[in-house]
Amino acid sequence: MRKSHPLRRVVLATAATVSGIVLLLSLKPASDPGSAQAAGSGTGAAAAQEAAQGGAGAPVTGTMTGDAVQTQYGAVQVRITVVANKITKAEAVQAPKGGTSDQKTALAVPKLNADVVAKQSPDIDTVSGATYTSEGYKKSLQSAIDKANASAGSGSSQGSGSAQAAGAFTGAAVQTQYGTVQVRITVAGGKITKADAVQAPKGGTSDQKTQLSVPKLNQEAVAKGSADIDSVSGATYTSEGYKKSLQSALDQAKAKGGSASGSGNAGSAPGAAQARTVTGAVQQTQYGPVQVRITVAGGKITKADAVQAPKGGTSDQKTQLSVPKLNQEAVAKGSADIDSVSGATYTSEGYKKSLQSALDQAGG
Numbered sequence: 001m002r003k004s005h006p007l008r009r010v011v012l013a014t015a016a017t018v019s020g021i022v023l024l025l026s027l028k029p030a031s032d033p034g035s036a037q038a039a040g041s042g043t044g045a046a047a048a049q050e051a052a053q054g055g056a057g058a059p060v061t062g063t064m065t066g067d068a069v070q071t072q073y074g075a076v077q078v079r080i081t082v083v084a085n086k087i088t089k090a091e092a093v094q095a096p097k098g099g100t101s102d103q104k105t106a107l108a109v110p111k112l113n114a115d116v117v118a119k120q121s122p123d124i125d126t127v128s129g130a131t132y133t134s135e136g137y138k139k140s141l142q143s144a145i146d147k148a149n150a151s152a153g154s155g156s157s158q159g160s161g162s163a164q165a166a167g168a169f170t171g172a173a174v175q176t177q178y179g180t181v182q183v184r185i186t187v188a189g190g191k192i193t194k195a196d197a198v199q200a201p202k203g204g205t206s207d208q209k210t211q212l213s214v215p216k217l218n219q220e221a222v223a224k225g226s227a228d229i230d231s232v233s234g235a236t237y238t239s240e241g242y243k244k245s246l247q248s249a250l251d252q253a254k255a256k257g258g259s260a261s262g263s264g265n266a267g268s269a270p271g272a273a274q275a276r277t278v279t280g281a282v283q284q285t286q287y288g289p290v291q292v293r294i295t296v297a298g299g300k301i302t303k304a305d306a307v308q309a310p311k312g313g314t315s316d317q318k319t320q321l322s323v324p325k326l327n328q329e330a331v332a333k334g335s336a337d338i339d340s341v342s343g344a345t346y347t348s349e350g351y352k353k354s355l356q357s358a359l360d361q362a363g364g
Contacts, residue, residue, distance in 0.1 A: 060082050062082055063080070064082065065079040066079070066080075066141055071133060073096035077172060078116075079251075092109045093174060094172070097175065101133075109137070121145070122138050167187060169249040170249060176240065177237050179199075181238060182353075184360075185221065195217070195218040209238060216232050217242045226250065227243045275295055276296050280292045280355055288311060290351050290353075291308035294359070302331065306326070309351075322347050323347070326355075336359055338355075
């Protein structure tokens with residue numbers, strides 16, 4: 001048998017070694033374990049940031065209006081616009097006004113709005129000289145951010161488009177230069193089917209402007225299904241107030257997320273076997289504020305009270321005469337479609353509006 005040459009054996013062994021090294025290199029992991037760990041921690045930080053801005057893992061886009069916060073000088077209410085979990089805009093839909101409050105509001109609110117967008121949280125600085133406004137602003141802002149986080153958790157976003165829930169929703173009362181504007185919408189099948197101004201400026205030239213603008217604004221709200229509607233020429237303040245209150249109503253409808261609140265009847269609240277107490281919005285009347293609180297159980301109003309009502313002078317007698325009757329009517333009818341008490345028209349109207357606001361909240 002022919003023997004192999006020693007030099008040939010050396011060449012073959014060397015080739016085999018080189019092949020083995022190449023094979024081992026080809027099996028090495030593409031990423032270093034330490035790099036992968038660092039990348040993972042970066043992702044966690046990003047997720048935490050998203051959670052603070054509107055919910056981790058659920059990109060939120062929409063408009064959220066915080067609760068109205070009462071301060072020593074007036075109400076403060078904040079609305080934020082969120083796009084892909086980032087606050088892109090902040091504004092005060094309500095702020096103290098009148099006297100020195102006008103100057104303080106003009107000074108503070110723009111700074112607070114800018115600070116929110118810059119810091120993306122309610123941890124913003126108080127504006128010197130406007131402490132009460134700043135504190136109210138931050139509380140309302142926190143409420144709006146809480147809604148954004150809740151929206152992320154439920155997989156829904158509170159956009160400014162068509163409302164999703166069915167029922168009646170009353171927006172926040174918006175103060176304008178000429179008076180209060182407040183809008184109520186009726187939603188069915190994910191669309192606004194009706195819009196009404198339950199409050200609008202009145203007296204003097206305001207009567208004409210209200211009669212001119214409100215029907216057009218109502219029609220636009222139904223047609224477009226959003227608060228992105230045109231202002232009516234000659235009624236700019238009313239139009240702006242209308243749009244802000246409309247947006248507030250849409251935010252409520254979005255938050256309800258498909259739950260049926262009916263046309264204002266507490267009986268439409270699903271699974272309302274457990275007693276629940278709801279307080280309606282404060283309604284300003286010619287003789288003083290009216291605010292109603294109801295208790296709902298088993299889908300029905302079991303109790304109604306006026307936590308605020310006009311007082312002083314002849315108002316005491318009118319309140320004592322009307323409120324017990326209105327409370328009784330609310331329980332009997334289970335809705336805000338109750339009769340006004342003769343001799344206490346303003347109190348009755350304010351009662352019904354606040355009652356409707358409470359029913360809107362109880363509906364979902």
